[in-house]
Amino acid sequence: MTEQLGIVLADDNYLVREGTRRLLEESDAVRVLAAVGSATDLLDAVRRTRPDAVLTDIRMPSPGRDTDSGRAMEGIDAAHAIRASAPRVGVVILSQYADEAYAFELFRNGTAGLAYLLKDRVGDLRQLLAALREVTSGGSVVDPQVVDALVARRARLRESPLARLSPRELDVLREMAQGHGNARIAQRLSVSESSVEKYINAIFGKLGLSSEQQVHRRVAAVLTFLRDGSPRPE
Known part of the structure; x- marks a missing residue:
């Protein structure tokens, strides 16, 4: 038994x-x-x-x-x-x-x-x-x-524009999703504020968020991350 x-x-x-x-x-x-x-x-x-x-x-x-x-x-x-x-x-x-x-x-x-x-x-x-x-x-x-x-979810992530981002660009976007501004992001990631600006511009480009769009690009980028990028429920 x-x-x-x-x-x-x-x-x-x-x-x-x-x-x-x-x-x-x-x-x-x-x-x-x-x-x-x-x-x-x-x-x-x-x-x-x-x-x-x-x-x-x-x-x-x-x-x-x-x-x-x-x-x-x-x-x-x-x-x-x-x-x-x-x-x-x-x-x-x-x-x-x-x-x-x-x-x-x-x-x-x-x-x-x-x-x-x-x-x-x-x-x-x-x-x-x-x-x-x-x-x-x-x-x-x-x-x-x-x-x-x-x-x-794995299939969804493969199709997500987030797959185009580098690991450092994902780090920056993750910080943006937590509501941090450029100066705070630079401090938390130990990079210069100018580098953060370059990463953010690269993120906008890879996510297809052109400057002509009416929607605020920072908000749109964060929404993409929250939809596709973070597995932990908030």
Whole structure:
């Protein structure tokens, strides 16, 4: 008989949390060592119980992060913290978002011991248990729908005018997207302000933003970057 996995379960919805706990425990393949409702309690439970794996919702409550994207990032941040402090503990993230941006953020430091599944996979107990065992062994699992989104994004980026920019021009555009002026960009990138102006003019040219256009070229460049360039949700 396969040895039971000890897991910590986290979901801010009590009914979902308890329903998932019962589903897992009735499989006889899992011992739920703790079931918690916040990222803070999740990290504490991992320290106390030393589980084999964690199963957590992507959306977790946290002071000062009331938006959906902020709460989603809280679950991912908790996964990173767990992998950093306890690398033998696998983490399965459950999300209602088939969004490649969240997957990029989860896997930004590597894929080992991490899984990203859509939340409706909870109903497929065999798949859920397989994901828990996979991350426990250091493997990785990505939901097929998220893979489709990642492939679509790769194709979109290949067609984006951002592909024409050099790495330094992308750095400048990234700083522009954060609202920095030329002087601040020069300071942050350790280049001269005249160099920044040259990079910006090159960016406008490569993005096809001519001086005759009515739309403000700086705004248009930033909109292109926000649409195609940054995988991290803001």
